[in-house]
Amino acid sequence: MSTLPALLLTDLVDSAALTQQMGDEAYAQLSARHDRLARDLLRQWHGQEIDKTDGFLFIFQQPADALGYALAYHRALATLPVPMKARAGLHVGQVVMREATPEDVALGAKPVEVDGVSKPIAARVMSTALGGQTLLTQAAIDAIGPTTHRVVSHGHWQVKGLPVPIELFEVGEPDAPFTPPPDSVKVWRVVRHGDKNAGLWLPLRELPHSLPAERDAFVGRRRTLQDLAQRFDAGARLVSLLGIGGGGKTRVATRYGWAWMGEYPGGVWFCDLAPARSIEGIASAVAQGLQVPLGPEDPVVQLGHAIAGRGTCLVILDNFEHLARHAEATLGRWLDRAMDARFLVTTREVLGIPGEETLALAPMQGDDAQALFMRRAEAARRDFKPGPDDAEAIATLVGLLDGLPLAIELAAARTRTLAPRALLARMSERFKLLASSGGRLDRQATLRATFDWSWGLLPTAEKSALAQLSVFEGGFTLEAAEAVIDLSALEDPPWTLDVLQALVDKSFVRTLGQERYDLLGSVQAYAAEHLGTEGRYTGSGPAARLAAEGRHGAWFAGLDNAAASAGRGIELDNLVVACRRAVARADTHQAAGALEGGWAALNLRGPFKAGADLAELVLGMPGLEGREAARAHAVSGMALEAAGQRQAALARYARATELAVAAGDRGCQAMVAIRRAALLARAGQVDTARLDLQQALQLAQEDGDKALKCAALNVLGVLAFEGGAAAEARAHYSAALSLARACGERRVEGAVLGNLGNLEATAGQTQAARAHAEAALEVLRELGDRTREAMTLVNLGMLRFFSGDVGDAANVLQRGLVAARELGHRRLECIALGNLGLVLDGAGRHAEAVERYDAALALAGQLGDRRTEGQFMGHRAVALARSDRFAEAQACIEQATSLLQPQGDPISLGLLAVQRAEVAWRAGRHAEVQPAMDNALALAAAAEAGPESELGKAIARLRETVAG
Numbered sequence: 001m002s003t004l005p006a007l008l009l010t011d012l013v014d015s016a017a018l019t020q021q022m023g024d025e026a027y028a029q030l031s032a033r034h035d036r037l038a039r040d041l042l043r044q045w046h047g048q049e050i051d052k053t054d055g056f057l058f059i060f061q062q063p064a065d066a067l068g069y070a071l072a073y074h075r076a077l078a079t080l081p082v083p084m085k086a087r088a089g090l091h092v093g094q095v096v097m098r099e100a101t102p103e104d105v106a107l108g109a110k111p112v113e114v115d116g117v118s119k120p121i122a123a124r125v126m127s128t129a130l131g132g133q134t135l136l137t138q139a140a141i142d143a144i145g146p147t148t149h150r151v152v153s154h155g156h157w158q159v160k161g162l163p164v165p166i167e168l169f170e171v172g173e174p175d176a177p178f179t180p181p182p183d184s185v186k187v188w189r190v191v192r193h194g195d196k197n198a199g200l201w202l203p204l205r206e207l208p209h210s211l212p213a214e215r216d217a218f219v220g221r222r223r224t225l226q227d228l229a230q231r232f233d234a235g236a237r238l239v240s241l242l243g244i245g246g247g248g249k250t251r252v253a254t255r256y257g258w259a260w261m262g263e264y265p266g267g268v269w270f271c272d273l274a275p276a277r278s279i280e281g282i283a284s285a286v287a288q289g290l291q292v293p294l295g296p297e298d299p300v301v302q303l304g305h306a307i308a309g310r311g312t313c314l315v316i317l318d319n320f321e322h323l324a325r326h327a328e329a330t331l332g333r334w335l336d337r338a339m340d341a342r343f344l345v346t347t348r349e350v351l352g353i354p355g356e357e358t359l360a361l362a363p364m365q366g367d368d369a370q371a372l373f374m375r376r377a378e379a380a381r382r383d384f385k386p387g388p389d390d391a392e393a394i395a396t397l398v399g400l401l402d403g404l405p406l407a408i409e410l411a412a413a414r415t416r417t418l419a420p421r422a423l424l425a426r427m428s429e430r431f432k433l434l435a436s437s438g439g440r441l442d443r444q445a446t447l448r449a450t451f452d453w454s455w456g457l458l459p460t461a462e463k464s465a466l467a468q469l470s471v472f473e474g475g476f477t478l479e480a481a482e483a484v485i486d487l488s489a490l491e492d493p494p495w496t497l498d499v500l501q502a503l504v505d506k507s508f509v510r511t512l513g514q515e516r517y518d519l520l521g522s523v524q525a526y527a528a529e530h531l532g533t534e535g536r537y538t539g540s541g542p543a544a545r546l547a548a549e550g551r552h553g554a555w556f557a558g559l560d561n562a563a564a565s566a567g568r569g570i571e572l573d574n575l576v577v578a579c580r581r582a583v584a585r586a587d588t589h590q591a592a593g594a595l596e597g598g599w600a601a602l603n604l605r606g607p608f609k610a611g612a613d614l615a616e617l618v619l620g621m622p623g624l625e626g627r628e629a630a631r632a633h634a635v636s637g638m639a640l641e642a643a644g645q646r647q648a649a650l651a652r653y654a655r656a657t658e659l660a661v662a663a664g665d666r667g668c669q670a671m672v673a674i675r676r677a678a679l680l681a682r683a684g685q686v687d688t689a690r691l692d693l694q695q696a697l698q699l700a701q702e703d704g705d706k707a708l709k710c711a712a713l714n715v716l717g718v719l720a721f722e723g724g725a726a727a728e729a730r731a732h733y734s735a736a737l738s739l740a741r742a743c744g745e746r747r748v749e750g751a752v753l754g755n756l757g758n759l760e761a762t763a764g765q766t767q768a769a770r771a772h773a774e775a776a777l778e779v780l781r782e783l784g785d786r787t788r789e790a791m792t793l794v795n796l797g798m799l800r801f802f803s804g805d806v807g808d809a810a811n812v813l814q815r816g817l818v819a820a821r822e823l824g825h826r827r828l829e830c831i832a833l834g835n836l837g838l839v840l841d842g843a844g845r846h847a848e849a850v851e852r853y854d855a856a857l858a859l860a861g862q863l864g865d866r867r868t869e870g871q872f873m874g875h876r877a878v879a880l881a882r883s884d885r886f887a888e889a890q891a892c893i894e895q896a897t898s899l900l901q902p903q904g905d906p907i908s909l910g911l912l913a914v915q916r917a918e919v920a921w922r923a924g925r926h927a928e929v930q931p932a933m934d935n936a937l938a939l940a941a942a943a944e945a946g947p948e949s950e951l952g953k954a955i956a957r958l959r960e961t962v963a964g
Helices: 015-022 024-044 063-077 102-106 118-128 138-144 222-233 249-259 279-290 299-309 321-337 366-380 388-400 405-416 420-425 427-433 447-456 460-469 478-484 496-505 521-532 542-557 561-569 572-585 588-605 608-619 626-642 646-663 666-682 686-703 706-722 726-742 746-762 766-783 786-802 806-823 826-842 846-863 866-882 886-903 906-922 926-942 950-963
Strands: 006-012 047-052 056-060 086-092 095-099 112-115 134-137 150-159 166-172 187-193 200-203 238-242 268-272 314-318 342-347 356-360 516-518
Touching (some): 024 063, 047 063, 047 112, 056 063, 063 166, 118 150, 118 166, 222 238, 222 249, 222 356, 249 268, 268 279, 279 299, 279 321, 299 321, 321 342, 366 405, 388 420, 447 521, 460 496, 478 542, 561 588, 646 666, 666 686, 666 866, 706 746, 726 746, 746 766, 766 786, 826 846, 826 866, 846 866, 866 886
Parallel strands (some): 238 356, 268 314, 314 342
Antiparallel strands (some): 134 166, 150 166
16 A cells, blocks of 8 residues: 655664663663654654564654654653653655565564665764754744744755655754754765756765864864854844864864854865964955955955855854954954855954854863863873873863863873872862973963963953952952052053953853852952962062952952852852951951851751861860851851751850850850750740740840841741640741741741741641642742752651652652752751651651661761650651561650650640550550550640641541551
8 A cells, every 4th residue: 555654763872882882682671662762752653663683664654653652752752860862854755555464574584674765864864863853844844833842953864775865854953953864874964056947956075165164073162053054044144253272263163063064155265364464464364264265356355255255154263362353444344345155253252343243151160071072082092091080180170171172182181191099189289280292382382372372362451350260269249340440550451341341352251140240260369379379460479369359358348148148149159268368367357257158058958077177176266256256156166056066056055145245246155045945945944045035135226126036936936836735836936927028037938837837737737738839849949048948858758748648758858868968957867867767668668767767866966956855756756666576666655755854845745645555556455555645645635736736636546547
């Protein structure tokens, strides 16, 4: 029978290399996973398998199903244990399908054969595609019709055996290659020469050009190349590829010229402007690139005529930065004269002429940067085979090299004599390390030479400003730059904003969004050297460095806590370095101010140990006294508390209070009282904690500090909640939430929302609890508050558990546990471990649950958190009883009783009564069950815990257990 189906062919890329790398058996297992995945998808997209080798031949009655399958197949390959890539070709045309006889099938023949010219066309299209690419013929595009996916034409291709070229299209997701594939022996790109309708089709390889050959494999930059192509497709006539020296601009421009040559039947012409110094030099370089002899007339005019005469062509002008002042007089005139020409400029500086579009070349991303290092290292040493430690070192190394291709290639060349780990250890000498060990003599033979070229083009004001910007760590705002940069020693100093903009335009400074900037690490190191060395520019030297660091410290020490923690704690690195430098200069005022701001950011992001270490540095300074000493002790106490060092934290809080009272710093006194109250309450000293909180409220009221007031109300709510006074807890939480929203205290708002979720979860109001927890997460993620986000994740995990979703609960709790450990938050780690024990016990994995409880109990004991210790001790008892370890279980019940009885929390005591009853029942001591149950019911009534509460549900589960 004859029909017009869609034929889809796929083929795995680099399967032979992968087999060699993995071994036959491992690859066979991976291949089986691949085949299963491909065939499962086929059912979803209503296709039929015709043949299989390294890939498949499929047939679809609906062309849209064939395309849907191809895109889903590419996505699915990335999910395999070892991600794979495939090429795909899709054609719609006439075929003849023949069924094999049963006898032939028994001998191994395929049940159905496909014949007809459409099959070799589809095969040729597939063989042309790159890995991850889906190519379609015009017939397939027409049959599919409009699609929401991106469609890009890759021009016309001559297929061996066909009388006329066919147009090929790429359809894909945003991460598809969208790059013209290279020619092959049987399929090659052609362009029409002469008349658009009747001209001759010429192979792309016969087009005129002056592109330099690519000496080695091109790696990465797919998005940049796509962006360039899209800009020219959209009508751009001049695109300036902008970036710092060593960033790979020339290589990207050359690659674009080779890959997209088919778009320019007038040729692609590469012109190196590096030797040029004048308009005449530009004209000479362009004439050489265009292969045009210059005559006696104006060379700029002559070249304009030559470019215009080539029609649709691409002119690449490489290294224009030092000639930007001549751009309008040369390139501007060629733009006016040659309407069909396109110009691609590589430059470290914006040209600033009408019609220019700029495309900033970002550093290479991690995977591409590592792949580049590997390729170049293998070229330097044919036996280069990195082990796991080397792979980790390479990932770190390319990050420290800022993803700069030149720096990566120079470092990779050193693998002839140094392993990646040794290279990493020598990064403090990066400019010596990143020098060519070969015979290169150009200005990119070393990273320093590359930077020296650009530095030499800067006026004094820009040199001075760039050097002073090196004192920042992790970026800076315009306001911070204005506070640090001092150009007053210069005659007629320029406006700082103008200088900063010039440095951005010249690729020394990167923009990171709304009025935030930074320097690449290599640029920072280079600029810092100039700042601290005399004679590099007017005013440079050690004194200039100290002065710039002092202005930096003054700015960051002056930030209040809200500003210091703004932007998800983005200024943390600046605050830490400002504090350390101030300690080194014995500047107690700046050190204390930067410490307080640094803790505001660290309290969001962790790790808390860094806060404790920084506080110790400041506390060791001679002359630290008064308010500054009080706040430094307070920060130390908070960091030690978070790190689980309870006694040390209380000692710091006591000293901070003494100093704050003496200095009249009521804000510090109130803040410390709130933190100390939380610690004391966990240790069972609830009455003392309440007195501290009342004092904090009074101090906050006297100072008019609404932020401290709502923080105190929140902790009062926690005390009431842990004491079983749900109504009182809700009243405090509601007051704290209203006040936090009124005064814009978003962090406290997130914390209170989470606490309200806990309150409702205990009462069995699961839906309301989840709503509050999700609202808390939204606020905390917006702020970048990883600490409270982790707390909320742990709470959400338990809500999932109470809802019966054990698997999801374990996953969420595990995420919370990982975050707690990364932060160094010992109490949260304790709670996450204990809650994981609950989930594991509920899943019947009692031995694993006991392990988690043991880890949680060890932490709770170290923290002095008797309430938490008592709660998890009771849960441990149940897990032991379910494992028939009755004596140990009973001992845990007695220990839990001694820990929880003084707390006076009816909910915790009620749950313990339920646990006592279950242990007794499982141990066969049935007479003890009812008294324990009666006690649990009485405590539930006292706490007003209804049937849907955590305690109510525990009582109901016990009744079912006993009845069963």
